[in-house]
Amino acid sequence: MDGEISENLLKKAGTEEDVFEEARLKDRIWNETKKIWVVAGPAIFTRFSTFGVNVISQAFVGHIGSTELAAYALVFTVLFRFANGILLGMASALETLCGQAYGAKQYHMLGIYLQRSWIVLSLCSIFLVPVFFLTAPILKALGQDEEIAQVAGTIAIWFIPAMFSFIVSFTCQMFLQAQSKNMIIAYMAAFSLSIHVFLSWLLTVKYKFGIPGAMVSTILAYWIPNIGQLMFVMCGGCRETWKGFSTLAFKDLWPVIKLSLSSGAMLCLELWYNTVLILLTGNLKNAEVSIDALSICLNINGWEMMITLGFLAAASVRVSNELGRGSARAAKFSIAMTVMTSLAIGLVLFFFFLFFRGRLAYIFTESHKVALAVADLSPLLACSLLLNSVQPVLSGVAVGAGWQSIVAYVNIACYYFVGIPIGVVLGYVINMQVKGVWIGMLFGVFVQTVVLVIITYRTDWDKQVSVAHKSINKWFVEKIEEPNPKAQNA
Template identity: 65%
Template sequence: MKKSDASEKLLPEKQGEEAAEGGLRRRLWEENKKLWVVAGPGIFTRFSIFGITVISQAFIGHVGSTELAAYALVSTVLLRFANGILLGMASALETLCGQAFGARQSHMLGIYLQRSWIVVLLCTAVLLPIFIFTTPLLRLLGQEPLIAAAAGRIALWFIPIIFSFVFSFTFQMYLQSQSKNIIISYLAAISLALHVLLTWFAVSKLSLGVTGVMGSMILALWIPIFGEFAYVVGGGCPETWKGFSRVAFQDLWPVVKLSLSSGAMLCFELWYNTVLVLLTGYMKDAETAIDALSICLNINGWEMMISIGFLAAAGVRVANELGAGSAKNAKFSIVVVVTSSLVIGFVLFVLFLLFRGSISYIFTESSKVASAVADLSPLLAFSILLNSVQPVLSGVAVGAGWQSLVAYVNVACYYVFGIPLGAVLGYLLGFHVKGIWMGMLIGTAAQTFVLCLITWRTDWDKQVALAQARVSRWVVPTADQYNGREEAA
C-alpha cells in the first residue's frame, strides 16, 4: 500500500517535469522558427549584396590597377561612410515597425515606412557633396592625383547607389518586422546572378570597362527595389500598407531623433574597422601589413553578414514581443538568438584556428602575405567569436529603442578606450598591426561586456510599458477606429 502511495505521489511530479520539458522544447522550436524566418533570408540577402560589391571589384581589377585602387578607395571609405549613416538611420524603422506590429497597430507600419523615406532621403541629399567633390577632397588629403581623379569619376557612379540604399534598407526593415523578408532574398538572388552575367558581358564582350561594371552594379541594386515596391503596393502587405498618406509628413521630429540616434550607434560600429586600416597604413612594411589585414577583414566581412542577419532577427523579435506586451517572451527571444549566433561563431572560431595557415592562399599567392595572415589568424578568430555576440546585443538595443545609450557606449569603448590602446600597443610597445588589432579587440570585448550587463540588468516589464507608450503616442487612428470613437462619443 505504501509503495502504491509513493508511486501515486511521484507520478504527478514526473509528469509535471515531462510536461515542463516538453513545453520548453516546444517553446524553443517555435522561437527558432520565428528567429530563422527573419535571420535566414537576412543573412542570404546580405551575402548577395556584399557579393555584388566583391564581384564588381574583381572585374574592375581586370580593367586596370589605377581603377582598382580608385574603386577600393571609394567603396571602402566613402561608401562605407554613407552606408553606416543610412543603414543606421533606417534601423530606427526596425524599432518603430517591430513594436507597432507586436502591438497589433499594423496600419502604422506603412506610415512609418513613408516617414523614414522622407528622413533618410534628406540625409542622403546632405551626403551628396562628398561624392560630387571626391577628387578635390582626396587631393586635399594627400592622395596621388591620378588615383584621386579616377576615384572622382567612380564616385559619381555611386550616387544612384547611395540613393538605392534609402529604399532597400527601409523596405528591408519594414518587411522583416512582419517576417515577410523572404521576398527580398529571392530578389537579391536574381539581381546577383544578373549582375554577374551583365558585368561579364559588358567588360569581356563590349569592352565597356568601369562604365560597364558600375552600370551593371546600379541595375543590380535597383532591380530588387522595384520588385519590393511592386510586392508591397501590389497587395503583398494588405494589413500594413494602406497607400500613400499625407499623415507621413506629420510628427516627423520623433522619427528624426530616433533615426539620428540609430545612425550614430551603427556608424561608430561600422567605422571601427576603417580606423584599423588607416592606423595600419602608417606601419613599417605597410604594404604587406595592409594586404594581410585586408584579407582578414574580407573574411571577417563575410562572417559579419551572418552576425548582421542575427542582429536584424534580434531587433525584430524583441520589438515584436515588447509591442505585444510580453516581457517574458522578449527575454526568451534574447537567450535563443544570442545562443544560436554564439554556437555558429564558436564553430567558425575553431575552424579558423585549425586552418589559419592555408586560408590566405584563396586570396593571395604571396608566401610573405600568407605568413602575415597566419600570424593574424588568432586575432581574426577571436574577432569572429566576439562578432557572434556583440551585433546581436546591438540588435536587442534596436528592438528596445536604446540607440542613444548604445551610441555613448560605442564611443567610450571604441574611440576613447580601444583605439588609443591599440595605438599604444602597436606603435609604442612595438606589436605593430597585431598591437593595433589587439587594442581594438579589447575595445570590442569591453563593449560586449557592457551590453551584456545592460541587457541582464534591464527591467523588461518597464521596457514593455515604454514600448507600448511609444506606440500609443505615435499611433494614427484608422478610419474604422475614428468612426468608432465618434459613435462612442
C-alpha cells in the first residue's frame, strides 16, 4: 500500500512540475499573488479583529476603574498571552499536517488531524487551568500591589472559558486555511467584533455589571466565531475534508504531540523575547518615560505584526500545499513571492515611520517628554517593522515544511545567547538605556533572520518533497468508503 501511494505521489509530482514549467512568468506571478492573498487577506483581517476585541475589552474595563484596568492589563499581557502563545504554537502543527495532506489530495486525513489537534490542545489547556486559579498569589509573590493582584485573580478565572475557546479557534482556522477557505473566519470575526462593542456597552455602561459584564461580553466575542466555524465545517462547508468524528483521532497521537510541542516552543520563545525587552526596560533610569515610549512603539509594532502574521499563515499554507502536491519549484517560487510581497509592505512602513517619527506619539500621549523619547526610538521601530516583514514569513515557511524544532533551536541561540546579552551590555554597561536594550534585541532578530534565510536558501526542496511524502505515507489512514444507498436497494 505504501509503495502504491509513493508511486502515485511521484507521478503526480512530475506532472505538477511540468505544468509549473509550462506557465509563463507573468502568469505564475499573478496566480501566486492571488493564492497568497486568498489566505493572507482574511488572516490579516481576522487578526486585526481579534486584536480589536482585546482593545475594546480593555477600553470598557478602563471605565469601571483604574484598579480594574491595571488588573485586566496585567492578566491579559502576562497570563493570557502566555496561554495564547502556547496553544497557538501547538496548533501550528496542524498547519504542517493539513497543508501537506491537502496538497497531496489526501482530503479525508484533514478531519482526522483536526480531531487529533483538539485532543492535544484540550490536554494542554487542562494543565494551564491551575495557573489561572493561582494568579492572585503568584502576582503577590512577584511583588505586585495586593489590591490589583486580588482583582487580577478574579479576572483570570473569567479568562478560563476564553482560553478554552482557543482549542476550537486556532485549529479550525488552520484547518480552513489549508484549504484556502478562510473567508468564513473573517466574516465571523467581523460579526463577533460588532456584537462585542454592543454587549460591552450594554453590560458595563448601561446596566453597570462591572467586571462580570465586561468578561461575559469578552467570552462571547471569543466563542461566537467558533460556533460559526464549527457549523461551517460540520454542516457541509468542507464535504471532502470533514467526514465526521472518528476513533482514528486517538491513533498515532505521539508524533502529533511532538510536533505540537516543537511548534509551541518555537512561538513561545519569540513571545517571551518581547516580554524580556519590557522587563529589562523597567529596571533602567527614568523607567516611566522609557516604558511609556516603548509601549507606544510596541503597540505600533503589534498592529504591524497582525499584517506579517497574515503572511506567515500564507507562507505556511502555500509551502505545505506545494510540498504535499509534489512541486518543489512551485514551493520555492511561492516563498520568493510571499517574502517579496511582505517586504514591499515593510519598506513602505519603514520610510513612513522614519519620516513621521515622534509626531505619531501624540495619538497615544500628551506628554512632550514621551513624544521626544518615541522620536528617538523611531529609527529602531522602523528597523523592527522592516525585519518583521521578513522574519515571520520565514517562520511560516518553516511551519509549512515541518521544521519547527529546528527554528526553536535557532530562536534560543539568536534571542537568548545573542540578543539579550548584547542588549544588557549596551543598555546597562555602556549606558545606552532603552535604545541599547532594543538595539541588542534587534540584533538578535537580525541574526535569526539571516540564519533562516540561509537555511531556506540552502534547502534541497526536492528532498523536502520526499520528506513530506514520507510523513503523508506514515500517517495515512485508508479512506473508509461510505455505503451507496442505491446499490443496497438494488
